[in-house]
Amino acid sequence: MNGDSTPAASTAEPETSQSSGGEPQEAARLNAITKSFFGVPANDRVDFDLRWGEIHALLGENGAGKSTLCSVLAGLYHPDSGEIHLDGERVDLASPQQALEHGVGMVYQHFRLVDRFTVAENLALGHPETGFVASRRSLERQVAELGRRYGLEVSPKAAIWQLSVGEQQRVEILKLLYRGVRILILDEPTAVLTPQEAQSLFATMRTMAADGQAIIFVSHKLDEVLEVSDRVTVLRDGERVGSMETAEADPATLARMMVGRDLSTRGRSRTEAGSAALSVRGLTADGDRGLEALREVDLEVRESQIVGVAGVAGNGQRELAEAIVGLRRSKRGQIFLGDVDITRSSTLQRIKLGLGFVPEDRMRTGMAGGLPLTANLALKAYRQPPLSKGPLVSKRAVEERARSLEKQFDIRGVRWAMPTSLLSGGNIQRAILARELSARPRVLVAAAPTRGLDVAAIEAIRRILLDERDAGTAILMISEDLEEILDLSDEIVVLYEGRIMGRLDPDDATPEVLGMLMAGRTSDADPAPETDADGAPDAAPETDADGAPDAAAETSADTA
Helix, strand or coil: CCCCCCCCCCCCCCCCCCCCCECCCCCEEEEEEEHHHECCCEEEEEEEECCCCEEEEEEEECCCCCCCCCCCHHCCCCCCCEEECCCEEECCCCCHHHHHCCCCEEEEECCCCCCCHHHHHHHHCCCCCCCCCCHHHHHHHHHHHHHHCCCCCCCCCCHHHHHHHHHHHHHHHHHHHHCCCCCEECHHHHHCHHHHHHHHHHHHHHHHHCCEEEEEEEEECCHHHHHHEEEEEECCCEEEEEEEEEHHHHHHHHHHHHHHHCCCCCCCCCCCCCCCEEEEEEEEEEEECCCCEEEEEEEEECCCCCEECCCCCCCCCCHHHHHHHCCCCCEEEEEEEEEEECCCCCCCHHHHCCEEEEECCCHHHCCCCCCHHHHHHHHCCCCCCCEEEEEEEHHHHHHHHHHHHHHHHCCCCCCCCCHHHCCCHHHHHHHHHHHCCCCCCCCCECCCCCCCCCCHHHHHHHHHHHHHCCCCCCCEEECCCCHHHHHHCEEEEEEECCEEEEEHHHHHHHHHHHHHHHCCCCCHHHHHEEEEECCCCCCCCCCCCCCEEHHHCCCCCCCC
């Protein structure tokens, strides 16, 4: 059909029931769930229950089995043994589609979006009523409305490949809200959100729970779990450790349950910085939409120094990292590695000169997910002895090197024939750091190095970065985690709309000051900049009540 007949996103309240005593009944129960991969148990006879009208947090280290358990409930994996009950009835979920038909949907850490399609098209893709025969204009209206309703604004017409990681996460959440799910599983949803966006999401979750829906919230951030959840279940090494009411929990108890020990923290320490290892002068670069995303940026990172780059997602951080490492061409400006101008050098030349890179998207950019870990760990070294001799690569040398790095960086759960994509997020991040740091880089660009990781993995990654700094490496760390910026940085710069908004000594910085600069303000007296749904200065055409461009501005409605 070509008219505005796209079915509206479901807003009906779920049909939940109460026990005779007024207590909410179970939305879902998983009994003795066991699931193994390549002979390694990810879940070992795990019990879990979820009530209507609650937010139930699921905690555990990376690799503890949280995502696997949620994927079983979402129909992605079929358990080796165990039972699933929904609304008191046993079900066999053979696919995510069947789970959706039962009102269960999951937002995964690694996105399931079609890069070349727009936001609106991704929401329509696979929808049993929408498909690709509905009006594009109507779809875009509904995306805009959903974004406004849930505080997850994103341009409906933007292609997925043009969006930042944070914006793509919003699309994943919107996609399930559009389907009207009754049981919503959120796997590390705030890992790519700003603090303000996270608070908006929490408000959405509370509203859904108050309406009787059920939410599983997987998070490594203990403060978030304590703030938003009603109950907490902890997994460790694939087994259920225990559950408790959130009101009875505290950070130390939960952390101890997660890792089986008390965590030690290493505070920020000062080092004596050496000579300039990375210098950026007047760097200007376009974003994926053809507009300038980086404007006249000047910064310097010295040996034995961590310079932290703070900013809200989409303000030029990705473009800055990619321009420095050679994945994006700069329009103006210069980049120096020591005293060598690398502005026009290839990525391979920059690697040979001592530049390492930890990308923000570890699966799309950092790793070849379908290859085993041995191959991924050798990607930057296979041309060199002892891994190769002439044109021939030694399989034995590659495997020996991989085993050595596995022990050195404590990469867990590895089966060498297993695709790297099946490793947990924390172990994939350790593997990327192992590959990059084993090359002994002079400069390391680390983008969102602990995004989506649990408290133990964060502790390990931060320790690795500080040790590397102390060994003389210059580190440019780009992060949206203000605690991380304040804890690790020797100097802080703030990006806003592609420009450096401020430079701070960590001793003089506070989350409030950083947040103000990240919003484009230098003082409380400054007015907040007006922005459109994409976070850019407001220059959008006038829109109608549905959020679509005013009909007067269009000669006809596009149809898909």
